[in-house]
Amino acid sequence: MTQLDAQQVVFLFRVIARRLADARVELGALDGAIGDADHGTAMADGFAMVVQSGAEAAARGTAAGDLFAVAARAFLNAVGATSGPLYASAFMRAGQRFAGQTTIAAEELPAIIGDFAEGIADRGKARPGDKTMMDVWAPAARAASLAAEGPLARLDRAVVAAEGGRDATRAMAASVGRAARLAERSLGHVDPGAASAAIIIAALRDGLAPHLSGGHN
Amino acid sequence: MTQLDAQQVVFLFRVIARRLADARVELGALDGAIGDADHGTAMADGFAMVVQSGAEAAARGTAAGDLFAVAARAFLNAVGATSGPLYASAFMRAGQRFAGQTTIAAEELPAIIGDFAEGIADRGKARPGDKTMMDVWAPAARAASLAAEGPLARLDRAVVAAEGGRDATRAMAASVGRAARLAERSLGHVDPGAASAAIIIAALRDGLAPHLSGGHN
Amino acid sequence: VKKLINAPKDAVDEALKGALLAHERLIMALPDTPRAIVAKDGPRAGKVGIVIGGGAGHEPSFWGYVGRGLADAAAVGNLFASPPPGPILAATQFADRGAGVLYIYGNFSGDVMNFDMAAELAAEEQIAVRSIITTDDIASSPVESRAARRGVAGNVFIFKIAGAAADRMMPLDTCESVVRRANARTYTMGLALEPGSPPETRRPSFDLGPDEIEIGVGVHGELGVVRQKLISADESADLLLDRILAEMHPSEGDQVAVLVNSLGSTPAMELYIILRRVRQRLKARGIGVHSCLVGPYYTSLDMAGVSLSLLHLDPELAALLEAPCRSAALTLP
Amino acid sequence: VKKLINAPKDAVDEALKGALLAHERLIMALPDTPRAIVAKDGPRAGKVGIVIGGGAGHEPSFWGYVGRGLADAAAVGNLFASPPPGPILAATQFADRGAGVLYIYGNFSGDVMNFDMAAELAAEEQIAVRSIITTDDIASSPVESRAARRGVAGNVFIFKIAGAAADRMMPLDTCESVVRRANARTYTMGLALEPGSPPETRRPSFDLGPDEIEIGVGVHGELGVVRQKLISADESADLLLDRILAEMHPSEGDQVAVLVNSLGSTPAMELYIILRRVRQRLKARGIGVHSCLVGPYYTSLDMAGVSLSLLHLDPELAALLEAPCRSAALTLP
Ligand SMILES: Nc1ncnc2c1ncn2[C@@H]1O[C@H](COP(=O)(O)OP(=O)(O)O)[C@@H](O)[C@H]1O
Ligand SMILES: Nc1ncnc2c1ncn2[C@@H]1O[C@H](COP(=O)(O)OP(=O)(O)O)[C@@H](O)[C@H]1O
Ligand SMILES: [Mg+2]
Ligand SMILES: [Mg+2]
Ligand SMILES: [Mg+2]
Ligand SMILES: [Mg+2]
Structure with a gap:
C-alpha cells in the first residue's frame, strides 16, 4: 500500500495548483x-x-496529515472571495481525517472529495x-464513495x-452567491465555481493515479 | 454719401457674426x-x-453710434477668454468715435479698424x-488709414x-497669452486670434462694399 | 486603459500605504496586521466598537470612514475581495472596549463568510459581536428578497449613523437597532457609462457599446439589470430616483439625505448636474433634503458612472447624521 | 466620450445650480448675479475680503473654496473662460467690509484683463483692491520668467493661506504679503494620461496615443511641454517631484504641504500610489510633511492625470494652513 509523505502531498497540491493556474483566464471569463x-x-x-505554505511546512517537518490545516489557513488568507472560506x-x-499522520495511504485520499x-x-x-x-462537489462525493x-x-x-455537474449548471439560474442577483440572466453560463471544482477533481485523479496503479480492489 | 442707421450697423455685425460662426470649428482647432x-x-x-444685444438696442431706438458701446458690454459678458476684454x-x-450719432456715414466706418x-x-x-x-490688427489699421x-x-x-499678418504668425513663437507657454512648440501654427481678426476684417469689407460702390475717392 | 500604477499586484498595498501616510493624523495600521486600519482618536472605554470592511478598489472606502464619530477600525481585503478573518479579528480586538463590537459590511457572500468566521473567533474571546449586513442596492434583488441585496454606496450613511450612535455611548443593543433601521431606510441604485479596469488586466471588466449604459451595476464590475442607450443626465437621475422613491414611498414633509456618488472617474460637473435634478424632483414631491454628499465616496476603481443613495430620515437618524465626525473622507465640524 | 449631461450649453449653469443646492448651508449666489457665489458664514466687518475666481470646469474650484476661513466670494465664468467684470465686481462689493479686498486668481490673460477691469471699477467705488496672480505651474514657463507661469492646483494652498490670514483679521497689506509669499513658495506640475472632453464636443481636447502621456499640461486642455511613453506611478511621481524640488531646493528639516490632485477622472487608488512615492522620496531627503491633500481638488473636466503641488512652508504659513475652515471642498475642524 503506497504511503504519501508530506513532500508527496505537497506535490499533489502542486498538480492542482498548476491546472488552476492554466485555467486562470478561462475561470475569470x-x-x-x-x-x-x-x-x-x-x-x-x-x-x-497552499503550495507555498505547504512546502514551507513540509520543510519544517510538518506531518503529511497536518498539511491540510496549513492549506486551510493559507487559502483563507490568500482569497477574500467566497471561494476563500x-x-x-x-x-x-479533510485535515480532521488525517490529523497527526506522518504519511497518508494513497487509497485513503479519494475520501477527501467527500470531506471537501x-x-x-x-x-x-x-x-x-x-x-x-x-x-x-456533491455528485463527485457520491461517486467517490x-x-x-x-x-x-x-x-x-x-x-x-x-x-x-459542471455542465448541468449551464441550464440553472443561480440562487446563491453573487450570480444570484442576475437571476435568469445567469442562464446559459457555466458556473465558475463548478468549473474550478471539476478541474480540482480531475487534477486530484491525475495526481493520485501513479500511486494507485493497482487499479480495482 | 450713404448713411447707415442702427439696423444697418446691426446687419454689419451680423455679417461678421455669420462668418465667425462658420469658422467656429476651424478657429477652435x-x-x-x-x-x-x-x-x-x-x-x-x-x-x-453682439448681434442679439445690438438688435434689441436698435429696436429700443438706440442710436447707431451707441451700438458699439452696447456691443462692448455684450462681448465682455459673453466671452471670458482673453478675446473678451x-x-x-x-x-x-470705436464707440467713442461715433457716440450719439443716429446714423454713420459708410465712408467713416473703415476707421474702426484703427479704433479696434x-x-x-x-x-x-x-x-x-x-x-x-x-x-x-496693426498692419490692417495702417493699410486702412x-x-x-x-x-x-x-x-x-x-x-x-x-x-x-495672419500668415506671418505661423513663423512666430508666441510671447504673449496662453500660447506663450508653448514657446517654440507654437512655431508652425497660425495664431487663432490672428485668424479670427482676418475674418472680421474681410467680413467688414464685404458688408460695407454695397454701401461704398462709388469706389475710389 | 492607462493607469498610474507600478506592478499591478502591488497596487492595493501601495495605495493603502499612501492612504496611511496621507492621513497619518487620523488612522494607522495595527502592528503586524497591515490590513487592519484603526482610528487614532475615537475608541475609548465603554464605547461600542464599530468595525467595517470589505475589498479594496472602493477608495476612500473603507479606511476613509475610520475616525472619531465614525468607525473605529476597518479590515481591508485585496481588490474586490473580502478580508480574511485575521485582520477582521484584529480590528475587533482593537475596537472592543468592553461594550461589544458592531460589524457593518456589504452583503457579499465572501464578506459574510469571513466576517462570520471572525465573529466566531471573537466569541471565543468573549467579545460580544453583532453583524449588520447592508443591503441598500435596490437593483440587485427584488423587494421581496431584500435580504439578498448587495450593500454599496449607501454604506456611507450607515457607517455615519453607526459611528455617531457609538460616539454617543449608546449600548450595543441600541446601536444595533438604530443601524439596522438606517440600513432598512437606505436605498441605492447606480448606473455605469464605462466599466472599470482592474490593475491586473487594465481591461474593462465588461463591454459596453459606445452609446450604451448599464443600469443597476454593482461596485465590483458586476453587470446590472438592463442595458440601454445613453440618456441625458436628467433622465438618468429620474430613472434612479423613480426606482428609489417607488420603494421608499416617502410622505410629503419627510426628510432625506442624498448621496450622489462617483463610481470612480465621473467628474464633479456631472455629479452636480445629477444632484440638481434630484433636488428639483424631491422639491416637487414635497420631500425635504437634510443634507447632500456629492463626490467619489464609494468607488469601483475607475468605473465611469454614478450611484444615487437616499436615506429616509427620522428625527433620531437626522440627529446622528449631522453629529460631528472626523475622518479622511468625511469631516463634519 | 459619454457624459451625464443635458444640453451641453447648460452644463456649467446646471452644475453650478447643483453645487449651490448641495452646499446651501455654506454658499449662495448673489441675487441678480448668479455667477457671484458668496459665503453664508465668514464675511464680517473689518475683515479683509477674499475674492477668487476663474472659469468653470475645475469643480470643486472655485465655489468649493468659499466659506469661513477661506474665500468670501468667487466669480465663476463659463467653461474654461474668465468671468466678466460684472460678477467679479459684485463679489467685490459683497466681500468688502471696510478692510479692502484681495483678488486671487490664476495667471491667464483672460482672467487678468477681466479682474483688472473689475478692480478699476471697484477703485471708482473707493474699494481698496489688491490682486495676487498665482503662478505655481512650473511647467508653463522657465524659472527666469516665473511671472509668466499659469496658476493651477496650487491655488488650493494659496486660497487656504489667504482665507486664514483674513480670518485672523490681518490687515490688507499683511494679507497681501503673506499670500504673495505663499504663491512664491507653491510649486505644481501635472501630467495627463488622457485629455478631457468638453461637453460641447464630447471629444478629447487633444490626441494622445494609447501608450502616451503628456507632461506639464495645463488645466484647460492646454498641451504640456513634452510627450512620452506611459511610465510607472513611481516614475511619474519622481518626474514631477524632481522638477519641483530642483526649483524649491528645500533644506533638510524643512516642512512642506503636499497636494496630489486628480485632474478629473483619475481615481483615488492611483492618487494614493503617487502620494506614497512622494512621501518616500521626501522622507529620504529629510523633508518633513506637514499635511497632505489627495483627491479631485482642482480638476480639468474629465481629464485623466494627476498634478503634484508642494507648498514650502515656514512657521507662519504652516499655522495658517492648519487653521480651521469650512467649505464645500475643504473642512478643517
Ligand atoms: N454559498 C455558496 N456555497 C457554495 N458555493 C458558492 C456559494 N456562493 C458562491 N459559491 C460559488 O462561488 C463561486 C464564485 O467564487 P468567487 O468568484 O471566487 O467568489 P466571489 O463571488 O466572492 O467573487 C460561484 O461560481 C459559486 O460556485
Ligand atoms: N495680450 C494680448 N494682446 C492681444 N491679443 C492677445 C493677447 N493675448 C492673447 N491674445 C490673442 O488671443 C488669442 C486667444 O484668444 P482666446 O482663445 O479667445 O482666449 P484664451 O487664450 O483666453 O482662451 C490668441 O490667439 C491671441 O491672438
Ligand atoms: Mg467572483
Ligand atoms: Mg469577488
Ligand atoms: Mg480660454
Ligand atoms: Mg483660447
Missing part, C-alpha cells in the same frame, strides 16, 4: 459573465499559496441546483460526475 | 493646437451676443511679432494686410 471576474485569480492564487472549510474538514463536499456545504449552505460549486470499487475507479467516476 | 481650443466658441458666441475694448474705442487696433493694443499690450491678433485712397480700396488693402 466565466466569472466575468455572471459574477465579478475574479474566480480565476482566487483559485490560482489560493492554490499557489469555502475551500478553507474544505481543507479543514461536507466542508463546503457546512460553510456555504448551498444545495445542488443552486448553481454553485456544490453542483460538482461507492465502496464496491477500487480507488482509481472511484476517482474516474468522480471526474465524470464532476463534469456532468 | 487652431486654438487647440497652441491654446485651449475655445477661440471659435469665444468669437462666434461673442459676436452672436480685448474686443470689448476695441468696440469701446488701438483698443486691443491698450488693453492687451501686445506688439506685432508677439504672435497675437495684433499681428493682424492711407488717406490717399477711397474707403473701399483702403478696405481691400486692409484685407490683404490682415491675411499677410
